[in-house]
Amino acid sequence: MKKVKIPLTIVLLTVLTLVGFNRIENDDYPAPKNTPLFTKVIYEGNDQVYNDYALGSDEFFNPILQGCYPDPAITRKGDDYYLVCSSFAMFPGVPIFHSNDLVNWKQIGHVLDRSSQLDVHDTGISQGVYAPGITYNPNNDTFYMIVTAFAGGLGNIVVKTKDPMKGWSEPKKLNFGGIDPSIFFDEDGKGYVIHNDAPDEGKELYNGHRVIKIWEYDVESDQVIAGTDKIIVDGGVDITEKPIWIEAPHIYKKDGKYFLMCAEGGTGGWHSEVVFKSDSPKGPFIPAPSNPILTQRYFEKDRKNKVDWAGHADLVKGPDDQYYAVFLAIRPNEKNQVNTGRETFILPVDWSGEFPVFENGLIPMEPKLKMPEGITNKTGQDGYLPNGNFTYEENFSSENLDFRWIGLRGPREAFIKIIKNGLEITPFSTNIKELKPTSTLFYRQQHKTFSFTTQMQYTPKTEKDMAGVTAYQNEGSNFVFGLTKKGKDTYLVLQKNSRPDRRGSTNSEIIGSTKIETKDLLTLRISADGxxxxxxxxxxGTKFTNVGGTVAGDILSTDVAGGFTGAMLGLYATAGNDITLE
Structure with a gap:
């Protein structure tokens, strides 16, 4: 692995992540360098669909996790459910959620919350870690999280814990390639790893041809057993149809039989979920005659309240003894663009017959569902995450920073400090367009119609200084809205950064600017309607003035910018500003 010289300040601050980020006293924090102070943030979502579909007393909204929470995986121990999602180059990595009923969820942290577990400091936002699997092994009362890490030279890794509430082990590198691994533990105590891989050398038949491979897993050494690998699915349900990207495999055992469920069709418009059956975890696996068992690909493109790209699912038995599946899907805006990213949905699954069948998974999905019997909807109350339309207000007065706030390519603790009046961000010399950690605290965009408002106190001293907010899809597709210097004057500037061909250099354009003379609190607002x-x-704080007019948000969509993430809204500071005012 390439050795990187890390400044002592970052090393010392990273140590804080071992015990979680709490309020830091002034003597424990490096002297600020022209540091902006953010005193309040209000995020407000107001999608029309939630106004049109009022909840009944026995209903809840779908998706259960709005915004960029893709590739969900789920496991259960007793009455406790744990769900994880992809995080790519976000830090900390792999958000983890807990529920007792599959309706009300609390984020309890991140699985990879230490720099020793995750090194994403120089990767594009859609690299890093994705498609995690989480499995509880009742044979040794241990939870396993397995994931592919496209950063830091790790590859496929596994971490363990006896209690997800108390943190996870250091990663163990696993000796196999491919992506999307999951672990299955049989009743006899044997373990297996299943994953997506390329066909054997020289046997690739078409672009997108992939296979599902299985290995025996040594539970004592936490390593796959060399020479036990075997291809159990080649291509997909019917290789003569040239199916693409068979991936995200999970094995389940029911009534003495083994069921393999996978995503097929790629993570876009042809995405689906398919299932196979076997007498052995090592196959042969026979596809169900009713495949796919989940997809949204067959319906009118302009349907109302459209949900699309459904797939990448994982099954669990619910509190009412019925099966449920979590999966990813998207809710595009009126331009059919995906700014909120791939989100986590849930559906009941009927497994009264031979194969599992997603209830209403093959018709256009509705925005709300019936709750399991006896459950009360507490979303948005008592620490449970909200869904539907909601307002989230943060004044940074808590001892602990809410888990929904994340960094990019490095720990938040390297640049933030909660003080009496709010949150300070110490600016890095890197700016938002660089493939390096940036001093930006992000919150996911969770609605098509929203506002993100913050109060900031800041006076730039040089033209290299800037602080404000950003709407960010990736390092080459984003907006920056903040204060900087031109000569002796302070200006508020809106810059659009875009990369039309998704490669090469980024085009930067100043959309608007205005001279600012106030040294008091400045309120900045990003809002969108589709x-x-x-x-x-x-x-x-009352009367607002627009800068730059109304701008198209297409560069914040997956369709235009590429990659796998949704748009994020950030509190941003830099000592490496490259915006030049004429």
């Missing part, structure tokens, strides 16, 4: 985004400011 594809239309606006960037406004206020010097009195």
């Amino acid at each position: 594809n239309e985004y606006k960037f406004d400011y206020s010097t009195d």
